[in-house]
Amino acid sequence: MNFSDSERIAGILETAGYEKTEALAKADVIVVTMCSIRQSAVDRIHSLVEKFNKIKQARKLQTTHYPLQTVLTGCVLKRDKNIFIEGFDYVLDIKDIAQLPKILKNKTSANTSQLCHDKDTKYLDIAPKHESKFTATVPIMTGCNNFCAYCVVPYTREREISRPAENIIKEVKNLVDNGYKEIWLLGQNVNSYRSQINTNKNSRIFANKISENSCVISFAKLLTLINQIPGEFWVRYTSSHPKDFKQDVISAMAEGNHISPYLNLPVQSGDNKVLKSMNRHYTVAQYKEKIKQLRKAIPNICLSTDIIVGFPGETKKQFENTVKLFKEIKYDMAYINKYSKRSGTLAYKLGDKILADEKKCREKTLNDVLRKTALANNKKYVGKELLVLIDSKKDNKYFGRTNTYKLVEVTSNKKGLVGNFIKVKITKANPWRLEAKIIN
Ligand code: SF4
Structure with missing residues (x-):
């Protein structure tokens, strides 16, 4: 953001x-x-x-x-x-x-x-100067209502405000028309996106897409509308909150050919007591059920998560529940953070008694599980022919991402591949990247 x-x-x-x-x-x-x-x-x-x-x-x-x-x-x-x-x-x-x-x-x-604040999303409509010519971020909302115990965002960005759907769609369409191939929809909690639109006023944008004169656009509906924009592009989004991630979003992802089959769904802990103390409002069973539904609807979904190890009061047994969850879900990627005290948050008052070495050890344990599951998942890609959006080059190696957000390394002397979709065949799997050759 x-x-x-x-x-x-x-x-x-x-x-x-x-x-x-x-x-x-x-x-x-x-x-x-x-x-x-x-x-x-x-x-x-x-x-x-x-x-x-x-x-x-x-x-x-x-x-x-x-x-x-x-x-x-x-x-x-x-x-x-x-x-x-x-x-x-x-x-x-x-x-x-x-x-x-x-x-x-x-x-x-x-x-x-x-200064008087614009207590709305006007600043999100300022025309950005994108660093990249092929990948762009599009904020769809700002702020957060969730007050997770370790997080300052609700205090710094205040409450959630969603940007009007018509402005988002216009911005995405404009990007696609200008050759952008990867669009990241951004928000602190995109799953609670809500915008009221007048479809009469915006008839050019919403023609044949929704029949009501005025309706509420949920995040799932927004994905569906963006998916109807013609062009060659992928849409990804972040961040999601498991309590707000629902079946309608799963369906929109499954049905949308532009919507990337990749999801970062931050679980933060695999223990119900720790989740409660983090003020996360879901249980491990509820989280697992969502993953089950997701995998049923989108079998090739690539999954990542965020984890905090050493949250105040997290016992070794509670941490073991996170390890168990990691083994069960078999994530492709995880962003593992050692808890650090942040003044201004609810968790600050809980202290920070878990030793740094212990947190490091927990981080390593999860990384070891992740390395194995990521490698096993990546091995399933070997021999497959896929599209990759090339985003960088170093010497004669190109790097890019699949629609599932897998990092791919391609060796080639060809010029001008950065910013383009290329077809590759996966030749080798590593835990954190795939190796591939270009298919002519
Ligand atoms: S962690 Fe995410 S959902 Fe929780 S308060 Fe922070 S921004 Fe909101």
């Missing part, structure tokens, strides 16, 4: 006449899109402030250069805003980012308390 926000900020600045520079020392404006998910990310901002101050000092000796203006935005806790207003020229709520050029021009003092 922060990456997507940064592309929108770049869009605003470019429209206002700014040009991008890779060299900090040459910049007239530096905008930091902050992440608050871990304390370590917040701590890194302090060292950035020191770096920026040095540049400002050096600028004072140069008479020809504009002074450097620094801006902090993104996911920032209110308490951190008060701290960082000392180090930055401006601390802006992300929803106020459209006002950035005016603030920079007038050199108006701005912190969040001095």
Whole structure:
């Protein structure tokens, strides 16, 4: 989401006449899109402030250069805003980012308390400056209502607001028309997306697609509508919450030929007591049932998850339940995080007594299971002919992703493959990547 926000900020600045520079020392404006998910990310901002101050000092000796203006935005806790207003020229709520050029021009003092927020999703409609010519992120909502015990997002991004479906569809259509091949729909909890639309007013977009004059668009319906856009493209999405991930989304995925058969469904723990203490609102049995339904409808689904090991109070026995779940689900990928205390969250009050070595050991245990299940899953791909969207190149090796989001390495001397779909035959499976050759 922060990456997507940064592309929108770049869009605003470019429209206002700014040009991008890779060299900090040459910049007239530096905008930091902050992440608050871990304390370590917040701590890194302090060292950035020191770096920026040095540049400002050096600028004072140069008479020809504009002074450097620094801006902090993104996911920032209110308490951190008060701290960082000392180090930055401006601390802006992300929803106020459209006002950035005016603030920079007038050199108006701005912190969040001095601006009226656009309490809606207007900032998401700012035209972004995409870094890539073939893959793009499209935010569909912002904020979160869930208050998971370890997470600051509901405090930094506030409550959920969904972006109007017609704006999302227009943006996706525009991207597809301009040759984009991979679209990531983004939101903190995409499964609770809801938007009311007037189908009369938007008859050009929704013609023949929904009959009612006005209706509510759920996430499943949004996927279905996006799937009807003509073109050659894949749609992926993140993030999902298991409690809101329902059958209608499974059906939309199964029926949509553009919708990637890949899902990241963060389970966080395989133990009901830990899940309760994380305030996750589902049980392990409910989670497993959803996976069962998903696999029934989409047999080739590729599954990843997010896990926190060493959450406050997690016993060895409770952790073993997570290991058991990992063995049962046989994930393709997992993003395993060692719990770290984050002030401002509900879990902060629970302490953090599990030793770092123990957390490391739990992380390794899960990684060992994952390596085996990922390799076993990948072996099923050997000999298959698949489409791969090539996204990068190093020496004579190209890298890309399948529609199931599997990383594929292709050795080729051909030129100009980046950004294109190519047909390959999988020749070898490793736990974290497939090897393939191009089919002519
Ligand atoms: S669902 Fe939970 S983890 Fe995800 S953003 Fe919301 S509070 Fe944070």
